Amino acid sequence: MMNLAEINWHYLLNDGLVITLVGYLIVFMALVLLAFVFNAVPKLLDFQKRRYLRKRGKEATLLASTEDLSGEGNAAIGTAIFMFFNEMHDEEDTIITIRKISKSYSPWSSKIYGITRGLNRRF
Amino acid sequence: MRKLFTVIGIIAILSLVRLSFVSADHPASESENELAKKEITIEEGTDNLSEAKKSNGALKGIKNFFSYTGFANATLGHIAMLIVGLFFIIIAIEYNYEPLLLIPIGTGIIIGNIPFVPGFQIGIYEDGSVLNYLYYGVVKGIYPPLIFLGIGAMTDFSSLISNPRLMLLGAAAQVGIFLTFLGALMLGFAPPEAGAIGIIGGADGPTAIFISSRLANGINILPDGTTVKNLIGPIAIAAYSYMALVPVIQPPIMRLLTSKNERKIRMKPPRAVSKTEKILFPIIGLLLTGFISPNALPLLGMLFFGNLLKESTRTNRLAETAKNSLIDIVTILLGITVGASTQADVFLTPDSLLIFALGALSFMIATAGGLIFARFMNLFLKGKNKLNPLIGAAGVSAVPDSARVVQHEGLKADSTNHLLMHAMAPNVSGVIGSAVAAGILLSFLL
Numbered sequence: 001m002m003n004l005a006e007i008n009w010h011y012l013l014n015d016g017l018v019i020t021l022v023g024y025l026i027v028f029m030a031l032v033l034l035a036f037v038f039n040a041v042p043k044l045l046d047f048q049k050r051r052y053l054r055k056r057g058k059e060a061t062l063l064a065s066t067e068d069l070s071g072e073g074n075a076a077i078g079t080a081i082f083m084f085f086n087e088m089h090d091e092e093d094t095i096i097t098i099r100k101i102s103k104s105y106s107p108w109s110s111k112i113y114g115i116t117r118g119l120n121r122r123f
Numbered sequence: 124m125r126k127l128f129t130v131i132g133i134i135a136i137l138s139l140v141r142l143s144f145v146s147a148d149h150p151a152s153e154s155e156n157e158l159a160k161k162e163i164t165i166e167e168g169t170d171n172l173s174e175a176k177k178s179n180g181a182l183k184g185i186k187n188f189f190s191y192t193g194f195a196n197a198t199l200g201h202i203a204m205l206i207v208g209l210f211f212i213i214i215a216i217e218y219n220y221e222p223l224l225l226i227p228i229g230t231g232i233i234i235g236n237i238p239f240v241p242g243f244q245i246g247i248y249e250d251g252s253v254l255n256y257l258y259y260g261v262v263k264g265i266y267p268p269l270i271f272l273g274i275g276a277m278t279d280f281s282s283l284i285s286n287p288r289l290m291l292l293g294a295a296a297q298v299g300i301f302l303t304f305l306g307a308l309m310l311g312f313a314p315p316e317a318g319a320i321g322i323i324g325g326a327d328g329p330t331a332i333f334i335s336s337r338l339a340n341g342i343n344i345l346p347d348g349t350t351v352k353n354l355i356g357p358i359a360i361a362a363y364s365y366m367a368l369v370p371v372i373q374p375p376i377m378r379l380l381t382s383k384n385e386r387k388i389r390m391k392p393p394r395a396v397s398k399t400e401k402i403l404f405p406i407i408g409l410l411l412t413g414f415i416s417p418n419a420l421p422l423l424g425m426l427f428f429g430n431l432l433k434e435s436t437r438t439n440r441l442a443e444t445a446k447n448s449l450i451d452i453v454t455i456l457l458g459i460t461v462g463a464s465t466q467a468d469v470f471l472t473p474d475s476l477l478i479f480a481l482g483a484l485s486f487m488i489a490t491a492g493g494l495i496f497a498r499f500m501n502l503f504l505k506g507k508n509k510l511n512p513l514i515g516a517a518g519v520s521a522v523p524d525s526a527r528v529v530q531h532e533g534l535k536a537d538s539t540n541h542l543l544m545h546a547m548a549p550n551v552s553g554v555i556g557s558a559v560a561a562g563i564l565l566s567f568l569l
Contacts, residue, residue, distance in 0.1 A: 008308070016308045016317075020301040023563045030415045030559050031294035031552060035287035037407055041400055074395040 196238035200467030208232030208462065214367070221367035221524065224328070227455055228363055231462015247463045258460045261355060264336040266457040267329035268425040273450025274329075274522065274554065275429025276442045280404050283548040285393035288500070289514070293552025295496030296518025299324025299489025300560050303481050310477055315339060315351050318564040320478055323362045324485030325557030326369070327520035331362035332461070333422060334561045338568055356464035357475040361482035363461070369524040370531075372483070373490050373516050377532050380494040381512045385501075386536035388511040390545050398434075405430040412559055418569070419562025426558065486519065493518030493549065510545075517546040520553040 107113060189195050211229030215222040234254070239245045247254040260266040283289060304321030312320060319339035322331045332355065341353025365372065377386075405427035412423050432442040464470070497515030504510065513532055517525045526546035533542035 011314065012305070012308045015314070016305055019314075019318075019564070019567045020305050023304075023560065023567065024298060024301045026415065026563050027297045027556050027560045028291075028294045030412055031290045031556055033415075034408060034411055034552075034555070035290040037411065038284055038287040038290075038400075038404070041284075041403060041407075042397075045397065045399055072392045 191240050193238040196240060198238070198467060200471045201236045201238050204232055204236040204465055204467045204470065207465075208236065211364075211462075220370070221363075223454060224363050224458055225367050227458025228360070228462040231459040232465050233462075234459070235463030235466045246466060247460065248466065248469065254460065254463050257456055258464060260453075260456060261332055261359070261460050261464070262336055262340065264333045264421065266453050267333035267336075268421040269453045270329040270450060270457065271422050271558075272425040272429040272445050273453070275405070275426040275431075276433045276445035277450070278430060278433075278522070278551055278554075279547075280430065280551055281396040281401060282393050282544045283551050284396045284400050284404055286545075286548055289510075289545070289548035290552040290555075291500065292493050292497055292510075292515045292518040292549035293554075293556045294518075295515065296489045296493035296549070296553055297325065297556045297560050298492035299326075299485045299487075299519065300557065300564075302488050303485035304564070306484065307477075307481055310481070312474075312477075313345055313349075313351060315343060315345070315568045316354055318568045319354055319358055320481050321485065322557065322561055322564065323358060323365065323478075323482035324489045325520055325553070325560060326362070326366055326486060326489060326525070327554060327557045328359065328362045328366055329457075330422060330520070330557050330561045332359050332457070334564060335359065337565055343569075352474065353469075354474065354478065356461065356466075356470050357472075357478045358482075359461040360465055360470075361479050364479075365482055365486045366521045366524065369519075369521050370528050372486055373519075373525060373528050374532055376487055376490045377494060377513055377516050377528075380491060381498070383536060385498070385512050386533065387540065388509055389537075389540055390509070390511055390514075390542070391507045393544055393548075398436075401434040402431070405434065408555065412555060416559045416562030416566070418565035419558045422558040422561065423555070426554065489519040490516050490525075493553075511540075511542055514542055514546045514549055517550040518553045518556075520550070520557050522550050522554055523547065525553075526550040 193201075208229045208231075211225045211232065214220045215225035215229065235247055241249065244250070244252040244255075246252060247258050249255055300321045302321075303324045304317050307317035307320040308314065315338035319331075319335040319337075322334045325331065335355045335358040339351055339354035339358065341350065341355075343351045345351055409423060409427035413420055416423070429442070429445050432438045432445060493515035494512055495515070496518075497510050497512035501509050501512065511533060513529045513536075517529045519525055526543055529546035530541065530543040533540050
């Protein structure tokens with residue numbers, strides 16, 4: 001069992017509590033600050049792009065807001081473009097196309113030069 | 124054939140008897156081995172040894188050999204720790220609980236707890252032993268930053284960048300660290316020891332090792348003149364055990380603190396993140412957190428550096444090495460040495476039991492902190508912006524296991540609701556949060 005007399009109550013109630021509260025607050029503030037900055041970063045980047053486009057005399061409507069673009073949507077668009085350029089299709093067109101290929105004659109596979117020709121004729 | 128075996132057997136027995144004579148006449152250690160001292164009496168005037176003396180010597184040689192074996196030196200503590208090591212290996216293989224960590228640690232526990240006679244540079248705590256050299260990386264906090272480098276190189280922060288407000292969940296879950304710090308103080312641990320124990324609540328093994336190697340290393344002197352305890356082994360084992368047990372510890376707390384309807388909440392899909400944002404994140408993150416908590420720079424610096432290697436797309440070779448070969452090598456060394464550091468005579472103390480109890484409590488508080496804060500955030504959010512409170516549980520670091528648990532629990536509530544990507548945001552912010560907390564504790568307590 002713990003001996004309550006051994007506990008440094010003075011430290012616990014003063015420095016201990018201060019470290020706990022201040023430490024937790026600092027962790028919280030650090031991450032809040034990071035969240036705040038990264039909330040602002042896309043807006044800043046958008047603003048910069050718009051300014052760049054405006055300088056070149058182009059309409060800035062193209063980049064309305066990246067915040068509305070979902071990763072899923074981007075993935076679907078990306079896949080569609082990929083499939084289009086690779087001429088892939090999900091559904092088969094059910095038309096069988098058999099191309100006739102004419103081979104040029106080669107004596108290397110000709111049966112008339114086979115070694116069993118004579119035997120076959122005999123029996 | 125049988126005759127051949129018989130002849131070989133006789134030769135082997137004769138050579139063993141011969142060896143035992145030699146070892147009886149020249150004991151391997153004269154100063155260190157207490158047992159051997161009791162058993163061995165060095166014969167003087169060996170010129171005229173009689174046959175009786177020879178047979179006596181053989182017996183003593185065998186006894187001497189036996190005294191050096193693990194069987195003669197085994198204690199109940201060793202047996203208990205060997206069972207723990209085997210348990211770790213079994214749950215890793217059978218239940219797939221963090222096998223990459225538990226198999227090296229379990230094997231390390233077995234290696235560290237096979238009884239031996241001290242003084243031959245075998246044990247991890249003996250100067251000059253191979254294990255001692257490898258353990259140097261733990262004691263000096265070398266391995267944790269290298270692990271962080273690998274974590275940084277394999278982590279995709281895009282879910283966090285796309286929804287920065289989820290960082291608050293990672294911050295909220297760090298409540299476990301600070302409340303456990305208070306709990307450890309109440310249980311009579313010295314402040315630096317309490318700080319090192321508290322970090323278990325961060326559910327981040329490398330951070331726990333890093334901070335305990337600085338605060339509870341058995342070297343630092345406390346203001347009252349006493350030396351701080353060496354708690355690296357128990358803290359590391361507790362942290363890694365609870366990380367492995369995330370799928371067991373977290374789900375009941377998640378179900379207890381959330382309603383079924385809340386668990387069904389569908390979150391807005393994360394927006395696409397541009398490459399520029401991904402590159403800016405490690406740079407800004409490093410500058411901000413580094414300035415706030417410079418003591419955590421070895422961890423945060425390596426984490427963000429690893430991420431920059433990945434996101435810059437110019438250093439793919441380095442990123443590949445950091446996230447594969449390097450982290451694998453360090454994980455092997457870290458696991459085996461942390462396991463071996465649990466030598467029964469050093470590890471099995473009442474303090475270790477208290478650390479395990481506090482660690483479990485810390486983990487539960489951290490999980491609850493994240494869940495409750497997610498529900499609190501929902502009070503201010505409307506419609507599609509509402510959070511599924513389950514993702515709050517991923518605020519404890521334990522990357523990526525706690526995010527996986529969230530996904531699993533989310534699927535249980537609604538089989539079409541995938542929360543993994545959302546949960547990764549508080550999960551990685553938990554890593555940053557626990558490292559910042561470690562730095563703050565270091566600056567207060569060192």
